[in-house]
Amino acid sequence: MCGHCLELTRRSLLAGGGAAIAAFQTGVANARVRPADMVPLVGPGFKPTDKDEQGLWEEMDRVEEEIAGSNLLVDDPKLSGYLRELIGTVGGPAAKDFRIYLARIPDFNAMMFPTGFAVVFSGLLLRMRNEAQLAGVIAHESGHFLRRHMIRSWRDQRRKTDIFSIGAMLAGVGGAGAGVYLGDYVQLAQLGTILSLFKYSRDMESEADAMGAKLIAEAGYDPMEASNVWLQLIGEEKASAAYRGKHRQRGSLFDTHPSDDARMADLRADALELKVPGRIYDNHRARYLATLGSFRQTLLDDQVKLNDPGASEYLIETLAQDGWDGLLRFYEGEVWRLRNRKGDDIRAAQSYAAAVVYPDAPADAWRWHGITLLKAGRTGEAKAAFAKYLTMKPNAPDAAWVRQMIG
Amino acid sequence: MKRFSTVALLAAALGISGCSSLGAGESGFSAYSAVNVHRTKVGNGNMTVVPPRPWNRHRAVLFDDVPAVEDWTLNGPYLDGVTFITGLKSGHFMVRQRRSTDQQVPKFRSDMTPPEIAAMLESLYRVRGGAVDFHTLSIQPRAFLGTNGFQFDYEHLDDDELWRKGRAVGAVVNGQLYLIMFDAARSHYYDAALPDFEAIVASARLRA
Amino acid sequence: MRKWGIVCALAASAALSACVQTKQYADPQFTLPQGSYKLLVLRPDVHVGSLTTGGMVEPRADWTEQARTNIIAALRAQQAALGGNLTIVERRNQLPGVAEQELADVERLNFAVDQSIVLHKYLGDYLPTKRGRGLDWTLGSDAVKLGEKTGYDYALFLHAEDSVASRGRVVLGVIGLAGCIVGFCAPNVGGAEQLDYASLVDLKTGEVVWFNVVDAASQVPGIKFGELRTPEGAAQMIERLIGRMKPGQAVRRAEAVR
Numbered sequence: 019m020c021g022h023c024l025e026l027t028r029r030s031l032l033a034g035g036g037a038a039i040a041a042f043q044t045g046v047a048n049a050r051v052r053p054a055d056m057v058p059l060v061g062p063g064f065k066p067t068d069k070d071e072q073g074l075w076e077e078m079d080r081v082e083e084e085i086a087g088s089n090l091l092v093d094d095p096k097l098s099g100y101l102r103e104l105i106g107t108v109g110g111p112a113a114k115d116f117r118i119y120l121a122r123i124p125d126f127n128a129m130m131f132p133t134g135f136a137v138v139f140s141g142l143l144l145r146m147r148n149e150a151q152l153a154g155v156i157a158h159e160s161g162h163f164l165r166r167h168m169i170r171s172w173r174d175q176r177r178k179t180d181i182f183s184i185g186a187m188l189a190g191v192g193g194a195g196a197g198v199y200l201g202d203y204v205q206l207a208q209l210g211t212i213l214s215l216f217k218y219s220r221d222m223e224s225e226a227d228a229m230g231a232k233l234i235a236e237a238g239y240d241p242m243e244a245s246n247v248w249l250q251l252i253g254e255e256k257a258s259a260a261y262r263g264k265h266r267q268r269g270s271l272f273d274t275h276p277s278d279d280a281r282m283a284d285l286r287a288d289a290l291e292l293k294v295p296g297r298i299y300d301n302h303r304a305r306y307l308a309t310l311g312s313f314r315q316t317l318l319d320d321q322v323k324l325n326d327p328g329a330s331e332y333l334i335e336t337l338a339q340d341g342w343d344g345l346l347r348f349y350e351g352e353v354w355r356l357r358n359r360k361g362d363d364i365r366a367a368q369s370y371a372a373a374v375v376y377p378d379a380p381a382d383a384w385r386w387h388g389i390t391l392l393k394a395g396r397t398g399e400a401k402a403a404f405a406k407y408l409t410m411k412p413n414a415p416d417a418a419w420v421r422q423m424i425g
Numbered sequence: 426m427k428r429f430s431t432v433a434l435l436a437a438a439l440g441i442s443g444c445s446s447l448g449a450g451e452s453g454f455s456a457y458s459a460v461n462v463h464r465t466k467v468g469n470g471n472m473t474v475v476p477p478r479p480w481n482r483h484r485a486v487l488f489d490d491v492p493a494v495e496d497w498t499l500n501g502p503y504l505d506g507v508t509f510i511t512g513l514k515s516g517h518f519m520v521r522q523r524r525s526t527d528q529q530v531p532k533f534r535s536d537m538t539p540p541e542i543a544a545m546l547e548s549l550y551r552v553r554g555g556a557v558d559f560h561t562l563s564i565q566p567r568a569f570l571g572t573n574g575f576q577f578d579y580e581h582l583d584d585d586e587l588w589r590k591g592r593a594v595g596a597v598v599n600g601q602l603y604l605i606m607f608d609a610a611r612s613h614y615y616d617a618a619l620p621d622f623e624a625i626v627a628s629a630r631l632r633a
Numbered sequence: 634m635r636k637w638g639i640v641c642a643l644a645a646s647a648a649l650s651a652c653v654q655t656k657q658y659a660d661p662q663f664t665l666p667q668g669s670y671k672l673l674v675l676r677p678d679v680h681v682g683s684l685t686t687g688g689m690v691e692p693r694a695d696w697t698e699q700a701r702t703n704i705i706a707a708l709r710a711q712q713a714a715l716g717g718n719l720t721i722v723e724r725r726n727q728l729p730g731v732a733e734q735e736l737a738d739v740e741r742l743n744f745a746v747d748q749s750i751v752l753h754k755y756l757g758d759y760l761p762t763k764r765g766r767g768l769d770w771t772l773g774s775d776a777v778k779l780g781e782k783t784g785y786d787y788a789l790f791l792h793a794e795d796s797v798a799s800r801g802r803v804v805l806g807v808i809g810l811a812g813c814i815v816g817f818c819a820p821n822v823g824g825a826e827q828l829d830y831a832s833l834v835d836l837k838t839g840e841v842v843w844f845n846v847v848d849a850a851s852q853v854p855g856i857k858f859g860e861l862r863t864p865e866g867a868a869q870m871i872e873r874l875i876g877r878m879k880p881g882q883a884v885r886r887a888e889a890v891r
Binding site: 459498499 | 737738741742744745746748749752753757758759760761762763769770771772773774775839
């Protein structure tokens with residue numbers, strides 16, 4: 019029996035005993051880590067005293083400098099300020115020490131480095147349906163920092179390893195020797211692979227989950243959204259793999275975690291346990307979308323252009339659960355167009371036709387609508403669509419070609 | 426784009442040596458051969474061009490190449506390159522890829538309009554070339570190989586954090602794609618070799 | 634097919650083998666900087682770690698600091714002997730009059746150029762149009778602008794790496810295309826534990842005028858070369874890397890004639 023279970027608090031009993039039930043559901047392998055047990059092991063202004071940890075920090079400083087100077091960073095003060103405020107709210111005691119960078123990379127990923135700087139990939143922003151979800155991921159990463167997982171994991175790996183110098187790993191070729199190593203320290207786009215450096219054990223992930231849930235609940239976000247994030251990610255990976263006819267195996271935040279159902283169950287239990295009756299929890303969806311603004315189109319564009327139709331389709335449908343609009347219909351069309359299988363040209367045409375009905379349809383929707391009409395022999399309508407495109411985007415890059423089509 | 430397979434091959438080869446082989450130097454086998462200033466066949470031989478000065482042609486490495494595609498460079502593929510596509514048939518890919526790969530470069534289809542061909546090239550850069558950002562600068566009509574073709578200008582940021590710039594001139598002839606594409610580091614290298622590219626394009630002829 | 638470095642004849646012999654190779658390339662017209670020149674050294678990249686039994690390199694801040702200090706001191710001493718005026722920039726924001734982004738862009742282009750030099754000059758994948766022509770690469774007008782803004786004559790890009798307690802490393806083998814697309818897919822050159830390179834850019838023209846790689850491998854633990862944590866070791870590395878700088882081919886021929 020789990021020792022924890024005897025420590026049921028009054029609060030969790032008040033929540034309807036959900037916690038007790040959930041604790042048994044996780045099975046023998048892992049008793050759920052309780053959020054209440056998650057205390058930060060790091061306070062404000064932390065600096066390492068052990069030699070190996072100092073070495074790690076020194077390397078990380080260099081990495082951070084590279085990242086801060088990267089061409090791949092999104093240079094939007096509104097978004098940067100928003101993320102900073104967010105991590106300030108859910109970062110725990112170390113929140114004021116954290117730095118957070120947004121990188122223009124379409125992967126679903128976010129990472130926290132041992133020195134307290136976090137990098138969020140733009141792909142994450144695309145997939146978050148509201149602010150609570152984003153806060154959940156950021157808080158999860160903060161949890162790794164606050165519970166000193168990186169250094170623990172690094173030390174663990176010393177015992178059983180085929181990893182080479184940090185320099186080589188950070189140069190983006192994880193697992194290979196340094197070879198002729200020529201300077202530019204970090205390829206930001208490959209940071210996802212680098213984080214195999216910090217393979218967190220299942221226990222560590224459970225700790226971060228619990229800590230993350232606790233941090234966001236304390237800040238007034240609905241902690242249930244944390245488990246929704248993983249639900250969405252798993253769904254996406256399954257869709258992507260199914261399209262290719264193989265098992266889910268994309269490298270992502272959760273590569274090393276076999277038991278996702280258990281994690282989701284744990285997070286649901288955490289959420290039930292954490293909610294204080296009578297308190298209002300919010301997910302701040304409107305605020306999140308307002309902050310993203312026009313950047314959302316960039317995010318969709320980057321994702322769709324990866325040509326991963328399974329994942330992109332799933333993603334668009336998930337976002338459409340909150341309501342279809344011209345933007346989503348247009349990108350749905352783009353997914354079909356780029357997939358280019360038998361019948362996809364018809365599907366794409368239908369999506370473009372649907373998109374242009376909405377007032378928010380992007381200019382490009384009109385151009386592609388025009389091209390599909392042209393191919394269907396509906397020349398008059400095509401020309402009208404092209405004309406509309408040019409009124410919306412008179413200086414479009416392909417304006418010269420489009421004008422020729424209009425004749 | 427052929428740089429990866431070459432380096433991987435070299436890696437395998439050199440790794441076997443007990444001592445490092447920095448002295449491999451400039452003799453022995455290189456993946457590049459010289460192209461001199463005279464009319465020469467490119468790709469699968471359906472098209473010929475004349476370079477204005479000697480360039481370096483990448484030898485086909487069997488398991489990665491599509492016969493219709495050929496790469497040239499002046500300073501090395503990290504810095505500049507010209508890619509020739511000669512008679513790519515409808516329903517074929519520009520690069521070899523496994524069906525099970527997560528991210529796919531789309532097939533060429535003979536009914537593709539220039540924006541669609543441009544989109545196919547953009548996919549190539551994003552999915553295979555490691556581009557994290559890609560901007561289309563212009564798509565305009567341009568005569569090529571005696572027919573109505575197009576010119577596509579673009580730039581892209583790659584995951585080595587370097588901006589590169591490119592221009593592709595192409596046309597669909599008898600349902601097959603013919604294209605000459607120039608891609609180089611935006612700083613210095615693009616401007617330096619653009620005149621070469623334009624001369625090569627002007628000299629391009631189809632073989633009867 | 635593969636040529637062995639001159640010094641590597643040693644490797645062919647007995648058990649205690651060791652191998653140090655350097656090979657310089659220079660512009661045919663390259664003359665050593667002399668008189669009073671201003672040299673900018675950009676963000677020397679120094680790493681020293683401890684190689685654990687499992688083959689992991691554990692980064693050691695104290696050793697890296699030592700090595701960096703020694704390398705910089707050795708560099709200053711060496712350049713002072715030549716009469717140069719040296720400035721070492723550690724962080725991108727330390728160069729007055731030059732924005733961090735500008736400097737970053739020059740470094741990134743330099744990275745691509747250096748990769749090309751190594752690939753096409755050292756690893757055997759030579760470009761026929763450049764064969765036998767010394768060093769034929771440039772950073773172009775961005776480097777010239779850097780020189781104009783800062784008043785420096787040359788820029789030196791330097792990398793030094795060392796791991797103590799040598800061990801053979803696993804050969805890179807074929808890592809797969811994905812790995813090779815990222816930056817430089819480089820072969821692990823034998824059991825290299827100390828790998829240092831330097832490239833010298835003439836900021837009046839933007840050209841890379843001189844390039845050298847020092848690759849010191851010890852196949853047997855205990856035999857160390859130019860141990861970077863000691864001042865002597867660092868001096869030895871700098872001497873090997875930069876000190877034996879030779880003028881370009883055309884200049885040497887002209888001098889030989891005299």
